[in-house]
Amino acid sequence: MAHNLFNDMPEFHWMMDMLQTVDVGLVVLDKDFRVKLWNGFMESHSGLLPSQVRDKVLFELFDEIDKAWFMNKAKPVFELRNRAFMIWEQRPYLMRFPNYRPITGSEDVMYQNITLSPLTSTTGKVDNICMMIYDMTDVATGKKQLESVQVTLSEIHERG
């Protein structure tokens, strides 16, 4: 076992490096919604270091999160081991992060899709869940622009 671990060390290191740099927010939460893991994306966009958030309750770190709503979404993930998806159309964002493109972006905030995925422990129980946060700002901006164009078009039509 120790030998294997030694052999796997470089791969483990790469894996951690990738988790750290992947352009998706990764957070591990326990049943009390305490933060267990906080990757580079989360650190950069929130400005909070992993050491500042470790073992803190998510709702205390970000008061913009609707606690009841979020707990409701997480419930089937813990209880039924079912992935949960939340899309920006439901709520533009979970955590208020500034737009990734502060100069050329037209929105102030980052629109987010959130996925909650169960993490099964060695005992087969789901004690932790993984939260993934995707930046959907460009998609959302595009859709909003398309909708406003459609409204303008139909107004022109009505006026004849």
Added chain:
Amino acid sequence: MFSVLICDDSLVARKQVAKCLPEDWPVAVHFARNGQEGMAALQEGKGNLLLLDLNMPVMDGYQVLEAIQAAKLPTKVIVISGDIQPEAHERVKTLGALEFIEKPIQPELFYQVLIKHRIIASQEDKSAPQLDRLDPAIRDCYQEITNIAMGQAGDHLARILNVFVKLPIPNVNLIESAELHMMLQDIEDKDTVSGICQGFVGPGVCGEALFILSDSSFADVAKIMNIKGEVDDRVQLELLMDAANILIGTCLNGLAQQLDLHFSQGHPVVLGQHRNITELISTNKTRWRRTLAIELSYGLEGYSVHCDLVLLVTEESMKVMNQKLSHLLEE
């Protein structure tokens, strides 16, 4: 792959003939500008079927037919020519051509000729048993694994909502792209609906899940979920997403378990709220022809709630699925 060689000195004629090839016929098309080029291509094996003009420079069609006979090439030849003299017809047939088609070529007639000489039929025959009709044993097998997955999904829904879920009998069919609309229209006749779709993919298996909730269900769903206040579009989207998450997620998990694979799920996409079903789905007809459709309609006892889950799996995925399920298919 079956190869077709179009041999004609006129560019327009070559293009016209190429356009007449049946759209969904998976063939490699090659071109030659005269008999000599044509023979060279045939020698390289670029022509299971030769569509041959007669009057060409360098080496004409008659000479090509003679050369094919002399070299004993297995090529099937259909002559396409503007020469309408009966003698020309006779001559090419004695030289081994299957058929003589007069210019300008007519797609319908050409298609009939291909079928008559089993050039197309022989292609279709091979795949017919799997494609045209779903083998009863395979259908039964899909139905069974869906039954299990759907039972788990129903149970999860029941536990979250605290109601009794009426389980449907899954409807498994192989449908043509044009039939998808018809199938969905059957689901929702008068009511407007709201829908979510989500792509899923596992090794060798991919498809999309559609979740469709009739708009008349929202009032009751809101009651069950204890939502006070106005059930506006936003609340409805929440309800739609919650139900879709549970049903799609559990069903896919159940299927994945039985197929011994893992599905990645894409982000769900809102197809629309309060629309007609036809507005909801705009099918891209050019991209797929047939798909395996598994329809599940759930109802809640004592409530007027009606929702449908449709799992659409690509035709290619069925090969992998059948392989994974072969232990169930063995007698």
